[in-house]
Amino acid sequence: METQAVVPVPAELAAVKEGEAGDLDRLGGRFRAAAAADGLLDIAYRVMDSPVGPLLLAGTERGLLRVAFDREGHDSVLESLAATISPRILLAPARLDAAARELGEYFALRRQAFDLPLDFRLATGFRREVLAHLPEIGYGHTASYAAVAALTSSPRAVRAVGTACARNPLPLVVPCHRVIRSDGSWGAYLGGADAKALLLDLEAGAA
Amino acid sequence: MAGHGAAVLRVCRALVGVQEADDVWQETFLAALRVYPSSGNVRNWEAWLVAIARNKAMDHHRAAGRLPIPVADGAPETSGSPAAPGGDAVAHGSVERSVEAGQDAALVWAALSTLPLKQREAVVYHHLAGLAYAEVAGLLGNSEAAARRAAADGMKALRALLVQDREDCS
Numbered sequence: 001m002e003t004q005a006v007v008p009v010p011a012e013l014a015a016v017k018e019g020e021a022g023d024l025d026r027l028g029g030r031f032r033a034a035a036a037a038d039g040l041l042d043i044a045y046r047v048m049d050s051p052v053g054p055l056l057l058a059g060t061e062r063g064l065l066r067v068a069f070d071r072e073g074h075d076s077v078l079e080s081l082a083a084t085i086s087p088r089i090l091l092a093p094a095r096l097d098a099a100a101r102e103l104g105e106y107f108a109l110r111r112q113a114f115d116l117p118l119d120f121r122l123a124t125g126f127r128r129e130v131l132a133h134l135p136e137i138g139y140g141h142t143a144s145y146a147a148v149a150a151l152t153s154s155p156r157a158v159r160a161v162g163t164a165c166a167r168n169p170l171p172l173v174v175p176c177h178r179v180i181r182s183d184g185s186w187g188a189y190l191g192g193a194d195a196k197a198l199l200l201d202l203e204a205g206a207a
Numbered sequence: 208m209a210g211h212g213a214a215v216l217r218v219c220r221a222l223v224g225v226q227e228a229d230d231v232w233q234e235t236f237l238a239a240l241r242v243y244p245s246s247g248n249v250r251n252w253e254a255w256l257v258a259i260a261r262n263k264a265m266d267h268h269r270a271a272g273r274l275p276i277p278v279a280d281g282a283p284e285t286s287g288s289p290a291a292p293g294g295d296a297v298a299h300g301s302v303e304r305s306v307e308a309g310q311d312a313a314l315v316w317a318a319l320s321t322l323p324l325k326q327r328e329a330v331v332y333h334h335l336a337g338l339a340y341a342e343v344a345g346l347l348g349n350s351e352a353a354a355r356r357a358a359a360d361g362m363k364a365l366r367a368l369l370v371q372d373r374e375d376c377s
Binding site: 008009010012013015016017018019020023024027028030031034035038040041087088 | 212213216217220229232233236237240241243311312314315316330334335337362365366369
């Protein structure tokens with residue numbers, strides 16, 4: 001989960017490092033496959049570059065579990081997943097291939113809706129209900145927090161809608177960036193106000 | 208855990224030989240992953256992984272029915288310790304024959320395999336896996352001073368062997 005630890009090796013033994021990086025790549029690939037086959041890999045993650053900075057993608061057997069912006073602190077997000085879901089977390093890009101591909105297409109203006117299995121277990125109760133309604137706001141459109149609240153079972157819970165968006169475990173894929181203030185200003189965003197502006201501009205330009 | 212792959216690989220290679228090390232490495236990390244959720248109070252992950260690797264190496268030798276290879280200098284072996292490398296075990300004096308010229312890594316592993324087990328373990332755990340002597344002592348069941356001495360003796364013997372090998376090769 002951390003980067004390769006550097007062990008200083010005495011010069012006369014330095015030859016043991018010959019070919020080691022390649023051997024570890026090979027062993028790592030074999031190991032991830034074996035761990036997944038044994039049901040030992042609960043959460044796979046990868047990091048992808050995007051116009052809104054590096055994105056952490058984490059997924060379970062059920063689907064995409066978490067998308068995190070750089071400013072959320074990828075390490076602390078992984079630590080939190082380890083504490084709340086399972087400590088069996090591995091850098092295993094293959095499981096996130098589909099998610100990374102669809103996000104790449106979204107940023108390249110070739111995709112307007114996501115077609116990915118999602119694991120919503122990080123959002124429960126009303127927060128989950130709010131997230132379920134967000135995809136109803138179409139690509140290139142926006143809705144106010146009050147308008148989203150009106151779609152839910154608690155139409156007056158405007159602040160709670162704000163909280164649900166602020167804690168959305170699957171930003172971008174579940175479009176909380178399309179929820180803005182009633183006065184038309186964009187409001188806060190998990191990925192930062194600049195990221196929200198970039199996404200809304202991107203969708204407005206492509207739609 | 209991913210950051211400790213190299214250290215664990217070196218330990219596996221030193222204890223079971225380069226040929227067999229891949230399997231023992233994988234068994235070590237699978238075992239670690241299996242018990243990981245219940246290992247909340249581990250203070251040093253690397254020492255923890257090295258201890259698992261050492262056990263897996265022992266299991267490996269046991270499964271292969273190999274006995275520990277007597278060491279050349281007659282130092283007493285601790286019963287239950289992992290045996291010398293099997294597949295590519297090399298007796299004293301034949302290091303150069305087992306190694307093709309230019310394969311420096313193989314040269315080092317071969318030289319290491321000729322050391323008494325305690326020295327070999329001390330050298331690998333401290334110098335190649337980066338564990339502190341206190342942790343090495345914990346694995347070897349001796350004192351920190353004894354672990355330090357074993358590593359120093361091991362390095363001294365290794366230097367002599369490697370100088371010899373390089374002269375033979377040139």
